[in-house]
Amino acid sequence: MLTSFSVTGGTSSEDLAKKIAKKLKSKFIKCELRVFPDGESKITLAGIPKGKVIVVQSIYPPVDSNLIRALSLVSQARKNSSQVYVVIPYLGYARQDRAFLPGEIITMDLVAKMFKAAGASKIIVVDIHSMIALDHLQIPATNISAVGELVKYFKKLKLKDPLVVSPDKGGIERAKHFAKNFGTDFIHLEKHRDRKTGEVTIKSTNYHEVNGRDVVLVDDMISTGGSIMKAAQYLKKQKCGKVYACCTHALLIGDAEKKLKKAGVTKIISTNSIPCKTNTVDLSPIIVKAIV
């Protein structure tokens, strides 16, 4: 018997949406997407959403197109339901949560307003870039952590005296949480990013703990791969063992994968918040828990 949910997913998250629908024993409504020659998205839903509607859509590249598609789905769902839950496993624009340089626009604030205006009643995100970004959302919002699921995967690997490493101070809590679940210790590196050029440097921290140990570099996302590449190069110089790159959101822009391989990364492990070949960890169980 069907529950009172119906689930739809933008084409950027269709597989994950289907998994969520299956676990909720709910109807999955397919979304057909046509992109006009000028770039506009034309969406057609293959059914009428009923009951509580779950819209699943990650906002990864093309970010602006996927954002408008998510908003369109929410707006359509709202016409048929007063309860529209929006699952945005990867929330693009969350890094624009504050102004770092004078004149910078906090676009996350606008994104939050748009979801409210479109009719979202609740938003569920996974490992959002920062709690400041979450605070911009003006409706009930839950951030769930993929760390537990990622650790389950790492527990199956036979790592040598593993050490969890955050490439920067901002990731300390994540690394701490990961290390605690994994039953090991953690350190963080000192990353500096040039706000104008985006170039990343890792400051020497004189850590000796890494010698001979397999390392799990943990971050919320890998975008260009610059942060993990520099961190891996630094750790290799310190004579660590194997380096694993672990993230929730693998954007892997351009030649990021190649760069990481060249820097000595043995394997990249990510979740299915963004469909790509490094997806090893399925988020549907923890998303369903957050919905019901």
Ligand code: R5P
């Ligand atoms: C930054 O604070 C984030 O946590 C990630 O470290 C960053 O966004 C990764 O970007 P990239 O792969 O381009 O260095």
